[in-house]
Amino acid sequence: xxxxxxxxxxxxxxxxxxxxxxxxxxxxxxxxxxxxxxxxxxxxxxxxxxxxxxxxxxxxxxxxxxxxxxxxxxxxxxxxxxxxxxxxxxxxxxxxxxxxxxxxxxxxxxxx
Amino acid sequence: xxxxxxxxxxxxxxxxxxxxxxxxxxxxxxxxxxxxxxxxxxxxxxxxxxxxxxxxxxxxxxxxxxxxxxxxxxxxxxxxxxxxxxxxxxxxxxxxxxxxxxxxxxxxxxxxxxxxxxxxxxxxxxxxxxxxxxxxxxxxxxxxxxxxxxxxxxxxxxxxxxxxxxxxxxxxxxxxxxxxxxxxxxxxxxxxxxxxxxxxxxxxxxxxxxxxxxxxxxxxxxxxxxxxxxxxxxxxxxxxxxxxxxxxxxxxxxxxxxxxxxxxxxxxxxxxxxxxxxxxxxxxxxxxxxxxxxxxxxxxxxxxxxxxxxxxxxxxxxxxxxxxxxxxxxxxxxxxxxxxxxxxxxxxxxxxxxxxxxxxxxxxxxxxxxxxxxxxxxxxxxxxxxxxxxxxxxxxxxxxxxxxxxxxxxxxxxxxxxxxxxxxxxxxxxxxxxxxxxxxxxxxxxxx
Numbered sequence: 122x123x124x125x126x127x128x129x130x131x132x133x134x135x136x137x138x139x140x141x142x143x144x145x146x147x148x149x150x151x152x153x154x155x156x157x158x159x160x161x162x163x164x165x166x167x168x169x170x171x172x173x174x175x176x177x178x179x180x181x182x183x184x185x186x187x188x189x190x191x192x193x194x195x196x197x198x199x200x201x202x203x204x205x206x207x208x209x210x211x212x213x214x215x216x217x218x219x220x221x222x223x224x225x226x227x228x229x230x231x232x233x
Numbered sequence: 234x235x236x237x238x239x240x241x242x243x244x245x246x247x248x249x250x251x252x253x254x255x256x257x258x259x260x261x262x263x264x265x266x267x268x269x270x271x272x273x274x275x276x277x278x279x280x281x282x283x284x285x286x287x288x289x290x291x292x293x294x295x296x297x298x299x300x301x302x303x304x305x306x307x308x309x310x311x312x313x314x315x316x317x318x319x320x321x322x323x324x325x326x327x328x329x330x331x332x333x334x335x336x337x338x339x340x341x342x343x344x345x346x347x348x349x350x351x352x353x354x355x356x357x358x359x360x361x362x363x364x365x366x367x368x369x370x371x372x373x374x375x376x377x378x379x380x381x382x383x384x385x386x387x388x389x390x391x392x393x394x395x396x397x398x399x400x401x402x403x404x405x406x407x408x409x410x411x412x413x414x415x416x417x418x419x420x421x422x423x424x425x426x427x428x429x430x431x432x433x434x435x436x437x438x439x440x441x442x443x444x445x446x447x448x449x450x451x452x453x454x455x456x457x458x459x460x461x462x463x464x465x466x467x468x469x470x471x472x473x474x475x476x477x478x479x480x481x482x483x484x485x486x487x488x489x490x491x492x493x494x495x496x497x498x499x500x501x502x503x504x505x506x507x508x509x510x511x512x513x514x515x516x517x518x519x520x521x522x523x524x525x526x527x528x529x530x531x532x533x534x535x536x537x538x539x540x541x542x543x544x545x546x547x548x549x550x551x552x553x554x555x556x557x558x559x560x561x562x563x564x565x566x567x568x569x570x571x572x573x574x575x576x577x578x579x580x581x582x583x584x585x586x587x588x589x590x591x592x593x594x595x596x597x598x599x600x601x602x603x604x605x606x607x608x609x610x611x612x613x614x615x616x617x618x619x620x621x622x623x624x625x626x627x628x629x630x631x632x633x634x635x636x637x638x639x640x641x642x643x644x645x646x647x648x649x650x651x652x653x654x655x656x657x658x659x660x661x662x663x664x665x666x667x668x669x670x671x672x673x674x675x676x677x678x679x680x681x
Contacts, residue, residue: 148261149268166292167269171261190264197261 124163132163133173134182135212141183141201142209147190148174148197174199182208237280241266244288266291328504331378336500339371340493353488358408358417362401365421368499370394373431375500379507380434393427397671404675412616412675419620419667425450426664443657448572449506451517451565456502464494518573521566525583525590528566532593539600546604553621556601560628563594564656567635571653580643588639595632598625616678620670627666631659 140146140154148170155163177183182205190196201209241263248259266287273283343360351359373390376382382390401420406413432449433442468486475482538544546552570587602625609618634655641647 147264149265167265167287167290168262168292171258171265175258194264194267195260196264197257 138209145198145200240284332504335371335375336497339368339496342367343492343496361417365424368496369424373428376431400671416671419670422667423664440657452506453502455516456505460498517569521569525566529590557624591636616674
């Protein structure tokens with residue numbers, strides 16, 4: 122099963138924020154985490170993550186710093202900010218509403 | 234593994250060409266790519282296989298750079314014409330407002346002296362000395378606003394401009410004095426340093442800040458020339474049309490259209506440079522690439538001709554200024570070539586060409602200096618000649634250092650960064666010398 126483009130795009134923000142809530146991370150690790158969490162159903166083109174991260178940074182939802190990896194390479198780390206946490210809560214609420222609405226209407230469809 | 238490094242560096246070069254992806258973004262993507270390659274080789278793939286798959290997973294570069302362009306719409310030229318959506322729109326609109334206001338301030342500033350009875354026809358020397366002061370403080374204000382300068386930096390800039398204003402107007406220059414002309418020529422160079430401090434947001438001491446200011450200066454010059462061409466067309470049509478209906482237009486064209494337009498164009502040009510940063514391939518480096526070989530050829534031809542014919546340089550009065558300009562131009566070519574160069578790239582044919590250019594300019598200038606020194610007793614020390622000689626020496630030292638750095642770099646003994654540092658360290662010296670000429674020369678030469 123492959124998810125539609127719009128759905129992948131819409132879920133990117135809450136997903137990235139939720140992963141960063143688990144701890145600071147960097148691009149490659151975030152993509153790995155998404156693949157694991159979704160059981161491989163959510164396939165992102167690797168490069169697409171970075172514009173999303175940069176947008177979150179511009180919106181002040183994440184902060185960044187340059188560090189070094191274990192192998193000594195320069196690596197950009199992302200951390201969720203306070204605004205990011207609030208945004209995540211708001212998004213969770215919105216997704217819950219969408220989820221409930223869909224469930225309601227689908228349940229009815231099954232009964233009818 | 235070497236092969237892999239090579240492939241990655243090719244990839245990096247390729248990504249860099251997509252201007253929407255900045256160099257920091259490339260570094261981030263490269264870290265990602267290396268992680269992916271590492272994991273795939275860990276799973277048993279050969280290096281180049283792993284590289285292919287990792288690149289493929291990164292996504293096609295066209296769609297990738299499109300995504301980056303969407304996110305970083307500030308890197309896009311279209312932002313100028315098409316208002317960006319979302320929060321960007323507000324920012325660019327308020328900037329447009331500031332630019333319009335400041336352009337009007339600059340345009341009106343040049344009409345202030347007539348209010349005090351200083352008409353252009355009788356006092357063109359006053360206008361010439363103050364030309365930089367009509368517009369550069371306004372330009373510094375624009376960058377001060379844009380970069381959110383701190384109060385202390387603002388204070389220093391204001392002091393600097395006040396000092397410049399006093400130097401231009403307090404000394405008792407006569408209408409045709411040489412030192413007055415020197416002030417008119419050198420004050421803009423001195424004040425340009427103040428603009429630079431505002432441009433880099435107070436961080437004048439970082440080399441990236443300076444390099445950005447160099448880029449800005451070159452681009453502004455090109456924009457200004459373009460705007461001036463457009464202004465000439467506008468003026469020509471104005472003249473033609475009003476002449477056709479026999480209405481007096483001279484007061485408007487000479488008194489308002491040309492001077493006010495010339496001032497406002499500085500602000501508008503600066504705004505255009507700011508707005509289109511890093512989107513279109515910068516023009517100044519392109520022109521540099523085009524003209525470096527041509528100037529090298531001309532200089533070499535000149536040296537060869539001198540050698541063959543045995544004609545010495547006949548140093549007449551104004552020739553030294555001409556050679557100063559030649560050196561300044563060569564320094565400009567070196568600077569703009571450096572500004573567009575990847576400092577980690579190995580030396581190439583163009584670097585050798587640049588070195589030949591610098592060395593031949595040095596030789597030509599040494600010949601010119603020898604000519605002037607041998608006849609300096611005949612000329613005597615006038616303010617013009619001392620100023621020109623000082624400038625010549627500064628540029629000569631700069632180019633000698635540049636030639637030395639290039640020599641080391643081309644022979645793999647030094648890095649390009651050293652050359653860049655040398656050039657950037659010199660930037661304030663031009664302005665400081667100009668300030669010395671403005672401040673010290675008039676009293677020294679008795680306001681001649």
